[in-house]
Amino acid sequence: MRVQVVDHPLVAHKVSVLRDKNTPSPVFRQLTDELVTLLAYEATRDVKTVEIQVQTPVATTKGIAFAKPTPLVVPILRAGLGMLEGMTRLVPTAEVGFLGMARNEETLDIITYAERLPADLTGRQVFVLDPMLATGGTLIESIKFLFARGAADVTCICLIAAPEGLARLEEAYGDNDKVHLILGALDEKLDENSYIVPGLGDAGDRLYGVAH
Numbered sequence: 001m002r003v004q005v006v007d008h009p010l011v012a013h014k015v016s017v018l019r020d021k022n023t024p025s026p027v028f029r030q031l032t033d034e035l036v037t038l039l040a041y042e043a044t045r046d047v048k049t050v051e052i053q054v055q056t057p058v059a060t061t062k063g064i065a066f067a068k069p070t071p072l073v074v075p076i077l078r079a080g081l082g083m084l085e086g087m088t089r090l091v092p093t094a095e096v097g098f099l100g101m102a103r104n105e106e107t108l109d110i111i112t113y114a115e116r117l118p119a120d121l122t123g124r125q126v127f128v129l130d131p132m133l134a135t136g137g138t139l140i141e142s143i144k145f146l147f148a149r150g151a152a153d154v155t156c157i158c159l160i161a162a163p164e165g166l167a168r169l170e171e172a173y174g175d176n177d178k179v180h181l182i183l184g185a186l187d188e189k190l191d192e193n194s195y196i197v198p199g200l201g202d203a204g205d206r207l208y209g210v211a212h
């Protein structure tokens with residue numbers, strides 16, 4: 001498993017503003033969108049491409065296009081939805097599948113309440129979007145799901161991760177070179193409610209308000 005914490009002042013600045021409890025939802029959504037585009041730059045470094053010929057007004061030259069089958073982007077509902085547009089803006093030919101997962105805040109069990117994905121993901125590069133990697137339960141469940149459908153590789157983009165969740169992913173996928181994690185920040189720890197410290201609170205609530 002390849003893990004990259006993107007070390008860049010533009011990322012660190014946007015994460016700082018997201019963390020601020022006084023940042024209102026509209027600004028939070030805007031910053032989430034901007035952050036994804038910065039992290040996607042690293043996440044798509046190994047996206048499969050093919051060489052094409054491009055006719056400029058002056059000459060013919062070599063260019064690239066995304067290879068087929070086209071990448072699949074999978075936001076994990078609800079909070080991952082806030083990252084979708086930023087990602088598809090950069091990879092406009094990507095297809096989008098959806099996984100709805102929620103953490104039971106008492107047991108920390110993961111409930112998969114929605115799934116809308118192609119039945120066969122053989123050979124597909126998949127990009128999973130979820131702002132928070134806390135205990136790692138949600139991400140492990142998603143990756144398992146995608147490999148069971150035949151995904152070629154899975155790259156997860158998260159804004160903030162906890163060391164405890166990262167350790168669980170290392171345990172599950174440390175030897176797997178088809179799993180990549182791109183993180184905006186690696187925080188200190190989880191608190192007694194398995195929230196990331198210092199974190200930013202509940203990403204879904206901050207994006208969309210309390211709806212459950």
Ligand SMILES: O=P(O)(O)OC[C@H]1O[C@H](OP(=O)(O)OP(=O)(O)O)[C@H](O)[C@@H]1O
Pocket residue numbers: 076077078079080101102103104130131132133134135136137138139165194202203204205
């Ligand atoms: O690493 P874990 O311990 O599994 O926690 C992380 C998950 O928790 C949050 O979702 P949540 O369950 O709050 O659902 P929501 O997006 O609907 O708010 C977050 O967006 C992740 O999906």
Ligand SMILES: O=c1cc[nH]c(=O)[nH]1
Pocket residue numbers: 079132134194195196197199200201202203204
């Ligand atoms: O800190 C956390 C942990 C889980 N889910 C969140 O949205 N935030």
Ligand SMILES: [Mg+2]
Pocket residue numbers: 079202203204205
């Ligand atoms: Mg939530």
